[in-house]
Amino acid sequence: MNLRTLKAALALVGVAVLTGCATPPPPYDYTAFRQAKPATILVMPPVNQSPDVKASNSVWAQTAIPLAESGYYVVPVTVVAETFRENGMVNPEEAAQASPEKLRSFFGADAALYLAVKQYGTSYKVIGSDSRVTVEGKLVDLRTGQQLWDGSATASTAEQQQSSGGGLVGLLVKALVTQILESSTNASHPMAALANQRLLAAGRHAGMLFGPRSPLYGKDFQQGQR
């Protein structure tokens, strides 16, 4: 590709990105994240702040897809659970007390992702029901203890009844929601997958950056970054 073509391509890319995402929200500061360049992520057992006891495992089990597909090595979740258990840390609150140094010596990870499940469950209303999951996340560098990123995301079955207006992505999300709803008995479980996707998949506004195993690593050009 020659220089002129490349320039034209970049302009097109800009247009595509802008039209794809509507109004640009304020930028997110990625300075620390970019400097830290984490490659391996330890997902800590999510702290459950909802009334449903299934919430923590449901969210935890579904974190690997968005993170690994974004280019990170995700420290194997079930093996991590085993290690915490063997070392007497049987619940998420206890695990969260471990220092960054200790976590790094146990798991060898560059960064830890701390998660809190703020909402998980179904509320029944006059017109239908709403299964809603909200997850908050914080990425901390285990070498320095410094926070690299934080975010929050919600997914809800009620989205289906509303016109999403999100263009192509909106349609895809809608199709995904319908599909997973049909194959699940716990409607909140697929909503946790969707909330995780929104929170942890790189390339979203104010979202995670791509990791070293992604072909898009270091080429993040989503709006709102600096």
Added chain:
Amino acid sequence: MQIRALAPLALAAALVGCATPPQPLYQWGNFTGFTYDSLRGEGKSPAEQIDLMIAHSQKVTQAGQKVPPGFHAHLALLYLKVGRNEAAQAHFEAERREFPESAGYIDSLIKAATKPATKASS
């Protein structure tokens, strides 16, 4: 003509800008479901998971694709649970080979797996 060549690029950019890359890096199979089953101690047993995961792994390897991070490590954990420590070690090694950045943790797991009498400590 140039516009034509650029159309897929623009589409890719639009997708990347708002969602995930269109091509998955890994073939997940039902790994997420097995992870959930193991965490909550319900659903598919370790023996059932082993059979299904081995079948998936063979299919993926034959297609020249990759299983995700943690896949072999989870298999290793399942093998430990059914008392097959050598198979467990082989899959821990597969995890380390596929993802060398896992070496620190995986090495400590191999050490623990090859000394089943002593409890893991660090």
